[in-house]
Amino acid sequence: xxxxxxxxxxxxxxxxxxxxxxxxxxxxxxxxxxxxxxxxxxxxxxxxxxxxxxxxxxxxxxxxxxxxxxxxxxxxxxxxxxxxxxxxxxxxxxxxxxxxxxxxxxxxxxxxxxxxxxxxxxxxxxxxxxxxxxxxxxxxxxxxxxxxxxxxxxxxxxxxxxxxxxxxxxxxxxxxxxxxxxxxx
Amino acid sequence: xxxxxxxxxxxxxxxxxxxxxxxxxxxxxxxxxxxxxxxxxxxxxxxxxxxxxxxxxxxxxxxxxxxxxxxxxxxxxxxxxxxxxxxxxxxxxxxxxxxxxxxxxxxxxxxxxxxxxxxxxxxxxxxxxxxxxxxxxxxxxxxxxxxxxxxxxxxxxxxxxxxxxxxxxxxxxxxxxxxxxxxxx
Numbered sequence: 001x002x003x004x005x006x007x008x009x010x011x012x013x014x015x016x017x018x019x020x021x022x023x024x025x026x027x028x029x030x031x032x033x034x035x036x037x038x039x040x041x042x043x044x045x046x047x048x049x050x051x052x053x054x055x056x057x058x059x060x061x062x063x064x065x066x067x068x069x070x071x072x073x074x075x076x077x078x079x080x081x082x083x084x085x086x087x088x089x090x091x092x093x094x095x096x097x098x099x100x101x102x103x104x105x106x107x108x109x110x111x112x113x114x115x116x117x118x119x120x121x122x123x124x125x126x127x128x129x130x131x132x133x134x135x136x137x138x139x140x141x142x143x144x145x146x147x148x149x150x151x152x153x154x155x156x157x158x159x160x161x162x163x164x165x166x167x168x169x170x171x172x173x174x175x176x177x178x179x180x181x182x183x184x185x
Numbered sequence: 186x187x188x189x190x191x192x193x194x195x196x197x198x199x200x201x202x203x204x205x206x207x208x209x210x211x212x213x214x215x216x217x218x219x220x221x222x223x224x225x226x227x228x229x230x231x232x233x234x235x236x237x238x239x240x241x242x243x244x245x246x247x248x249x250x251x252x253x254x255x256x257x258x259x260x261x262x263x264x265x266x267x268x269x270x271x272x273x274x275x276x277x278x279x280x281x282x283x284x285x286x287x288x289x290x291x292x293x294x295x296x297x298x299x300x301x302x303x304x305x306x307x308x309x310x311x312x313x314x315x316x317x318x319x320x321x322x323x324x325x326x327x328x329x330x331x332x333x334x335x336x337x338x339x340x341x342x343x344x345x346x347x348x349x350x351x352x353x354x355x356x357x358x359x360x361x362x363x364x365x366x367x368x369x370x
Contacts, residue, residue, distance in 0.1 A: 008194075
């Protein structure tokens with residue numbers, strides 16, 4: 001950030017009065033420009049014994065497999081965001097969504113929220129951001145070709161929890177293991 | 186938003202190519218300026234039979250009672266944000282935090298995340314954004330003077346769940362019931 005989005009003047013990096021950390025502050029109109037973590041909402045779309053994965057048609061991690069997920073938009077709920085991403089990336093209308101996993105990624109200023117969801121049928125399609133969309137049984141998951149650490153963690157938890165048919169909501173912090181960040185660009 | 190924070194040129198409100206909704210786009214360098222929901226992280230600080238509330242010293246809802254909560258910052262986890270807010274607003278070092286409630290507030294582009302936490306002692310203090318900080322038993326909660334709908338919902342769930350000593354993680358959408366939004370400025 002170099003300029004104030006309210007008045008167009010240059011910003012400086014300084015700690016505002018009554019604050020405890022530096023922010024971008026406008027040199028002219030004094031607007032403080034806060035920067036805060038983004039929410040990525042995703043889904044584990046389940047059809048019988050299978051889950052639906054997408055092979056990414058865009059960077060980062062083009063060609064790698066992911067669960068449908070993307071940046072939550074203004075005006076929607078986390079659940080709506082997860083369902084929208086599943087429709088956009090995998091052409092599937094997911095139902096009965098249940099909150100499942102919340103990953104903190106403080107090193108990239110993101111929170112990834114995954115829901116479990118049921119597919120009402122085996123209907124799906126390749127979305128604009130996908131090269132391929134496919135149902136996988138557990139034994140066929142392409143573990144070596146998954147796009148993001150939270151994709152892998154989510155699938156690992158899902159298959160572990162499925163054995164007991166109990167899916168507790170978990171919140172975990174992901175350390176800076178990987179530079180494969182989901183970027184908003 | 187009126188100006189590009191990268192180059193200072195005016196922005197226009199238009200749907201970028203390959204996108205499905207309007208964004209602010211720079212007329213000169215073509216940077217797309219995404220706007221996304223913010224996370225507010227808060228805590229139910231528990232000491233024996235009591236919970237710790239703060240009376241707000243700032244707008245919105247100056248003078249009303251709230252649970253410690255505020256905007257999550259870059260570089261921290263949701264749990265760290267909830268603990269930090271409890272320290273800043275109530276001078277209390279909360280421990281053993283457990284994820285508890287997630288409220289979607291799509292009408293104001295926020296997600297409110299509350300943790301339950303234990304106070305190791307009855308030590309607390311009035312933070313800079315508080316007029317007063319006080320432990321309340323259930324029968325003394327100032328229900329008519331609570332600051333935000335999510336404050337009230339969280340306390341209602343907490344006392345209800347405490348009867349059974351079971352605190353399931355819930356995700357609910359809060360409709361536009363109130364204009365008492367927690368604003369970042």
